[in-house]
Amino acid sequence: xxxxxxxxxxxxxxxxxxxxxxxxxxxxxxxxxxxxxxxxxxxxxxxxxxxxxxxxxxxxxxxxxxxxxxxxxxxxxxxxxxxxxxxxxxxxxxxxxxxxxxxxxxxxxxxxxxxxxxxxxxxxxxxxxxxxxxxxxxxxxxxxxxxxxxxxxxxxxxxxxxxxxxxxxxxxxxxxxxxxxxxxxxxxxxxxxxxxxxxxxxxxxxxxxxxxxxxxxxxxxxxxxxxxxxxxxxxxxxxxxxxxxxxxxxxxxxxxxxxxxxxxxxxxxxxxxxxxxxxxxxxxxxxxxxxxxxxxxxxxxxxxxxxxxxxxxxxxxxxxxxxxxxxxxxxxxxxxxxxxxxxxxxxxxxxxxxxxxxxxxxxxxxxxxxxxxxxxxxxxxxxxxxxxxxxxxxxxxxxxxxxxxxxxxxxxxxx
Amino acid sequence: xxxxxxxxxxxxxxxxxxxxxxxxxxxxxxxxxxxxxxxxxxxxxxxxxxxxxxxxxxxxxxxxxxxxxxxxxxxxxxxxxxxxxxxxxxxxxxxxxxxxxxxxxxxxxxxxxxxxxxxxxxxxxxxxxxxxxxxxxxxxxxxxxxxxxxxxxxxxxxxxxxxxxxxxxxxxxxxxxxxxxxxxxxxxxxxxxxxxxxxxxxxxxxxxxxxxxxxxxxxxxxxxxxxxxxxxxxxxxxxxxxxxxxxxxxxxxxxxxxxxxxxxxxxxxxxxxxxxxxxxxxxxxxxxxxxxxxxxxxxxxxxxxxxxxxxxxxxxxxxxxxxxxxxxxxxxxxxxxxxxxxxxxxxxxxxxxxxxxxxxxxxxxxxxxxxxxxxxxxxxxxxxxxxxxxxxxxxxxxxxxxxxxxxxxxxxxxxxxx
Numbered sequence: 001x002x003x004x005x006x007x008x009x010x011x012x013x014x015x016x017x018x019x020x021x022x023x024x025x026x027x028x029x030x031x032x033x034x035x036x037x038x039x040x041x042x043x044x045x046x047x048x049x050x051x052x053x054x055x056x057x058x059x060x061x062x063x064x065x066x067x068x069x070x071x072x073x074x075x076x077x078x079x080x081x082x083x084x085x086x087x088x089x090x091x092x093x094x095x096x097x098x099x100x101x102x103x104x105x106x107x108x109x110x111x112x113x114x115x116x117x118x119x120x121x122x123x124x125x126x127x128x129x130x131x132x133x134x135x136x137x138x139x140x141x142x143x144x145x146x147x148x149x150x151x152x153x154x155x156x157x158x159x160x161x162x163x164x165x166x167x168x169x170x171x172x173x174x175x176x177x178x179x180x181x182x183x184x185x186x187x188x189x190x191x192x193x194x195x196x197x198x199x200x201x202x203x204x205x206x207x208x209x210x211x212x213x214x215x216x217x218x219x220x221x222x223x224x225x226x227x228x229x230x231x232x233x234x235x236x237x238x239x240x241x242x243x244x245x246x247x248x249x250x251x252x253x254x255x256x257x258x259x260x261x262x263x264x265x266x267x268x269x270x271x272x273x274x275x276x277x278x279x280x281x282x283x284x285x286x287x288x289x290x291x292x293x294x295x296x297x298x299x300x301x302x303x304x305x306x307x308x309x310x311x312x313x314x315x316x317x318x319x320x321x322x323x324x325x326x327x328x329x330x331x332x333x334x335x336x337x338x339x340x341x342x343x344x345x346x347x348x349x350x351x352x353x354x355x356x357x358x359x360x361x362x363x364x365x366x367x368x369x370x371x372x373x374x375x376x377x378x379x380x381x382x383x384x385x386x387x388x389x390x391x392x393x394x395x396x397x398x399x400x401x402x403x404x405x406x407x408x409x410x411x412x413x414x415x
Numbered sequence: 416x417x418x419x420x421x422x423x424x425x426x427x428x429x430x431x432x433x434x435x436x437x438x439x440x441x442x443x444x445x446x447x448x449x450x451x452x453x454x455x456x457x458x459x460x461x462x463x464x465x466x467x468x469x470x471x472x473x474x475x476x477x478x479x480x481x482x483x484x485x486x487x488x489x490x491x492x493x494x495x496x497x498x499x500x501x502x503x504x505x506x507x508x509x510x511x512x513x514x515x516x517x518x519x520x521x522x523x524x525x526x527x528x529x530x531x532x533x534x535x536x537x538x539x540x541x542x543x544x545x546x547x548x549x550x551x552x553x554x555x556x557x558x559x560x561x562x563x564x565x566x567x568x569x570x571x572x573x574x575x576x577x578x579x580x581x582x583x584x585x586x587x588x589x590x591x592x593x594x595x596x597x598x599x600x601x602x603x604x605x606x607x608x609x610x611x612x613x614x615x616x617x618x619x620x621x622x623x624x625x626x627x628x629x630x631x632x633x634x635x636x637x638x639x640x641x642x643x644x645x646x647x648x649x650x651x652x653x654x655x656x657x658x659x660x661x662x663x664x665x666x667x668x669x670x671x672x673x674x675x676x677x678x679x680x681x682x683x684x685x686x687x688x689x690x691x692x693x694x695x696x697x698x699x700x701x702x703x704x705x706x707x708x709x710x711x712x713x714x715x716x717x718x719x720x721x722x723x724x725x726x727x728x729x730x731x732x733x734x735x736x737x738x739x740x741x742x743x744x745x746x747x748x749x750x751x752x753x754x755x756x757x758x759x760x761x762x763x764x765x766x767x768x769x770x771x772x773x774x775x776x777x778x779x780x781x782x783x784x785x786x787x788x789x790x791x792x793x794x795x796x797x798x799x800x801x802x803x804x805x806x807x808x809x810x811x812x813x814x815x816x817x818x819x820x821x822x823x824x825x826x827x828x829x830x831x832x833x
Binding site: 094095193196219220 | 497505510513636
């Protein structure tokens with residue numbers, strides 16, 4: 001037996017054992033098991049306009065005619081389980097994620113393969129050939145010798161998207177997209193409708209969701225967070241770096257931002273609230289307040305110990321800032337300096353004191369210029385009293401020169 | 416700028432609402448304005464010049480029908496986050512979408528021809544020959560789209576929409592008889608004269624066109640209007656429908672008060688502009704021609720791109736200006752093809768433009784009922800729309816619109832055959 005296209009069997013007559021027509025095939029129900037779901041039942045529209053699910057055990061085979069093993073009256077209607085999938089209703093003509101190409105595709109046809117008396121869904125046709133077959137033009141294409149390649153994706157390299165009006169938390173059965181780089185997930189997310197995007201982001205764990213959100217455009221971040229349940233939004237924002245979280249909250253309506261801040265862990269929300277105080281286009285507005293600061297009196301050994309215990313959640317640990325008791329910035333050392341120093345040496349002895357800093361209210365473009373000029377990975381930000389308030393990292397400086405919105409703008413109609 | 420941010424600074428709830436409206440405004444007003452394109456303005460001005468004030472009564476029902484249809488498109492876009500082509504495909508499969516796309520492509524190509532001819536005609540009124548204006552316009556359309564982002568393009572379009580006020584000024588400069596105009600606005604005048612019915616079909620056909628439903632929905636999807644601001648988007652659709660019909664109304668009034676009253680025979684926009692100068696003053700004539708140029712250019716910027724977009728969306732092909740030709744060959748082929756071909760055909764002397772326009776009107780008329788019926792089906796589908804399905808009143812108004820449109824299309828084809 002050969003491979004079968006879904007389009008070859010849909011609308012074909014279903015015949016019972018006595019040779020009498022029962023109706024037309026309108027849908028195929030498959031199990032949700034991976035990697036290749038098995039056909040469990042056929043949905044038949046009978047001539048009196050009812051639909052009937054015939055279990056696969058009562059079906060003889062698939063083809064131009066679909067013969068049953070039993071008479072019309074002996075059909076035991078199949079009870080569709082919650083996770084089972086309707087191929088025509090749920091997959092055909094809908095969008096899927098091509099896991100290998102990391103792209104969104106529209107399904108033109110589906111391929112079924114016979115194995116041990118059962119059929120399994122093995123592939124998705126996303127090519128022009130599938131489109132022509134659906135339009136009934138495949139033979140014309142063959143005759144005119146136009147070379148039309150079929151483009152198939154294996155079913156195990158496909159991720160489905162739940163579509164529908166409700167942006168409810170619908171946990172999908174195992175997502176393959178989890179293993180993508182967040183930037184790749186974000187690319188797909190940007191092409192989805194907001195509702196489908198919400199379903200996708202809700203299917204990710206909080207950390208992956210946070211990383212993905214950071215990679216999408218600010219407008220998209222706002223629509224997703226606004227569409228989400230506030231509790232979930234708070235969980236995701238906790239996982240984001242405080243500066244990105246603050247930027248996002250700054251774009252939300254004030255009351256919504258407040259609700260989410262209230263729901264966040266107090267120490268996380270405090271960092272974010274502090275950052276929200278500064279205008280968006282200043283050093284304070286783009287800095288993060290996660291950085292490593294130690295006191296000048298420590299030895300190199302003690303400093304390494306302290307970093308080991310406190311730095312797990314800090315994004316940039318290449319520079320270690322040395323502060324006085326009143327939090328004023330005294331000096332800076334690099335990880336390299338620290339590793340090369342003798343363990344008992346005091347930090348004060350080898351720290352750099354000719355500091356390059358910016359003020360919290362400095363213009364963000366000046367910050368970017370300074371980072372570029374001095375080739376820094378991060379730049380400390382201080383207030384009027386020279387207290388260290390945060391750092392601006394080089395990736396945020398790049399965003400000033402090449403705004404994320406521009407980098408990530410995904411073309412739809414214009415763009 | 417996202418005007419939603421402004422809500423942080425306002426205490427006054429009225430100002431907050433205004434800021435929210437500004438943030439979602441655009442799709443409805445732009446779509447409605449593009450509606451008054453070269454074909455539209457030609458039809459309206461001929462209606463005024465040839466029939467005087469008697470057609471003014473059509474504007475109130477047309478405004479209601481347009482507002483209802485546009486609101487449905489906006490609601491479907493906001494709720495589903497998908498374009499109309501995608502929704503129809505997901506609902507009914509690829510065959511119907513393929514048919515709709517082929518007809519839409521042909522019809523929109525006809526419309527684009529009309530826009531380029533509008534550019535050529537209005538530029539000639541200002542003394543710019545077609546061989547200069549057509550390539551320049553094609554280039555302008557290209558640059559605007561390739562260089563612009565949706566937000567910046569939308570701003571250019573909103574300014575272009577504001578320029579339609581020139582027609583309202585022209586209307587006043589023409590010193591119409593407001594008493595007769597008002598009487599004709601509220602009292603329907605029905606005639607079975609073939610010319611009258613043809614004009615009626617033209618008016619409805621140019622006001623409610625299939626491409627608009629695809630465009631308005633794509634525009635709200637692209638704008639990502641959140642569901643809770645749906646009411647502001649609805650306001651946008653309704654405002655747009657009213658504004659567009661007010662502009663159209665004034666075009667009819669201006670032509671009725673001058674050209675019809677003096678019994679001057681006119682057949683084209685150039686005739687009308689020339690006839691307006693001695694009757695309503697040079698300002699009115701210049702404003703009229705300028706408005707026509709603006710409208711043609713505006714619609715020429717939207718039609719080719721949006722057509723390429725829906726066709727690719729419906730067939731599941733790659734689309735988007737930032738993709739390379741290799742990545743999205745059909746999209747780029749269609750987009751460039753429509754612009755270049757339209758500009759070229761209009762450059763041909765003595766091209767049978769009226770027949771082309773008539774055919775594209777017929778195409779519009781055939782396509783529109785299909786599009787409206789499927790919109791109605793989708794807008795009533797609980798699986799797609801959830802709690803935002805159509806209300807019964809909406810179904811009645813939309814249903815009546817569909818029946819009238821079908822009736823008018825059949826009449827148009829019938830008259831054409833005779």
